[in-house]
Amino acid sequence: MKVLKQLALAASTVALFAGVAQADGLQGKVVGFSQIGSESGWRAAETSVTKLQAEERGIDLKFADAQQKQENQIKAIRGFIAQGVDAILVAPVVATGWDAVLQEAKDANIPVILLDRGVDASEDLYLTSVASDQVKEGRVAGEWLVNTVGDKDCKIVELQGTVGSTPAINRKQGFEEAIAGKANLTIARSQTGDFTRSKGKEVMEGFIKAENGGKDICAVYAHNDDMAVGAIQAIKDAGLKPGTDILVVSIDAVPDIFAAMVAGEANATVELTPNMAGPAFDALDAYLNGGTVPEKFIITESKLYTPADNPQGEYDTRKGLGY
């Protein structure tokens, strides 16, 4: 019941994500969607946004949850091919092992669009892929800090994602690119918070102790919002004001970071949009109805949100998406 209510709420506010509503480009088309699972709030939001996008355009979406298993995804794709769908969306759980099943789809003349993650397969086996640019996300966060701090000296502490994970590597790289050449900005400490709130809080506690009770820290850059939420609590526990004494910038734009912005405790977040399906359907529309072959890599926008962007409204909108 709660899920239904959330969907209804989300539907009423979907205009924010929908972009320009299409005429009847994909009306009545059947599209199969093989989703990885629902391991995170973002994934759940991606699923609900995809369903809403499909509904908006009158697409008959066949949804298959793979529960983190590639064999389930391959089975689902084969099922879609057997049903003769018009197109297939896949959020691939791993990068390798897709050649055979993608070839089958190609032989059946069904365009495949990859969402959110790429695959190690020949590029002619899929129509296009829609993903965010994680390096750019880091860069947008870094540029915000550069512009905000100005000429002041600023000691930054960084909460990294899981060591060795692609988003952690890329978001770190992008941020470093943005602050490169600015002598007044330095990353004083950098540790992994495993993308979780509790580790983010624990690591931030350590940083505060190590940097003169937090007085030397000017900003914290977290690779995701959850770690930032944890860090905000650690800053408060140390008797400092997050958002004022220590600037907080992070990536993802989940509802709780907007709640923190409303309270004046977070300064900026870069959106990893859950709306991968929108650009995918647009590309599909252009391809099926106009014969336009899209670019191989469609990059979603990495939008910056600050307290000036109606955080309360963003919170209310996103809360209904299953984050």
Add this chain to the structure above:
Amino acid sequence: MKTRVLSRLISPQTMALAAVLLVNWILFPGFFDIEWKDGRLFGSLIDVLNRGAPVAILAIGMTAVIATKGVDLSVGAVMAIAGATAATMVEAGWPAHTAVAVALLAGLACGLWNGVLVALLDIQPIIATLVIMVAGRGIAQLITEGSIVTFSDPTLIFIGTGSFLGLPMPVVIAATLAVLATLLVRRTALGLLVEAVGVNRSAARYAGISANVLLLAVYVFCGFCAAIAGMIVAGDIRGADANNAGLWLELDAILAVVIGGTSLLGGRFSILMSVLGAVIIQAMNTGILVSGFPPEFNLVVKSGVIILILVLQSPLSATLFLRAPKAKTGASK
């Protein structure tokens, strides 16, 4: 008696803790600084105790289970269930004490399930408890519907972040539990009975011990401890994170027990030493955080130190360094 106290003070565990703290102090000179801030103690050493408390609480329950020659892999998942239960209930408008009680009951129920599988159905503990380790996180995710349930209930937050006499609440809870559990097993025959079951279950049964009831009880106790730890972790971040709460902490808890000198083959155990083991693990984690090492080194440093501690504890090193094999019996008690 005097030699026993002395050998306890220079046990491998205390030496390891001293060594880890010393290294922390060398890497970060302010490590032992403690100040009074907003009515509570504040400093790295306090962080070690505060962050180590959930694993210490898990280790208390785990010690009892391991002493019976068992193991409980489900504690991390039970933490997630308890946190999810408490958070979802207070968000739904239930009073905090009801939510806490139901969360504890959930922990007891999980423990009872494990106990029934192990004691009555004779399933090997590692397999029996694997059921909830895997399924439990799913149950927690069902309770939270996959998202992080944030709450603002003051009682629940107090459990995770409050303070009592200047000490963080998790430390107070862990210390109280450790003392009560130690008194219970050492001032009564309970500890002896647990050890008897661990050494030889059928012999213990023939000697008149209700081995099944005892086994049920230790798993229920372990589930109870996990539920407390789960609420602390949830209260700490003001939210129940079903995906990550307590993730892999069962392994830290087992490690704490092993560092504490309790054998995985059951028998003799020491709850206080297990708690010390948890503090050693956390001292290492906090040390890495304040030292400024790149995160790529975290696991390497941790495993290196652990290998060192375990080698120090081994009978071989007792023979080599103390040149008196008998000393090891005193040290591990």
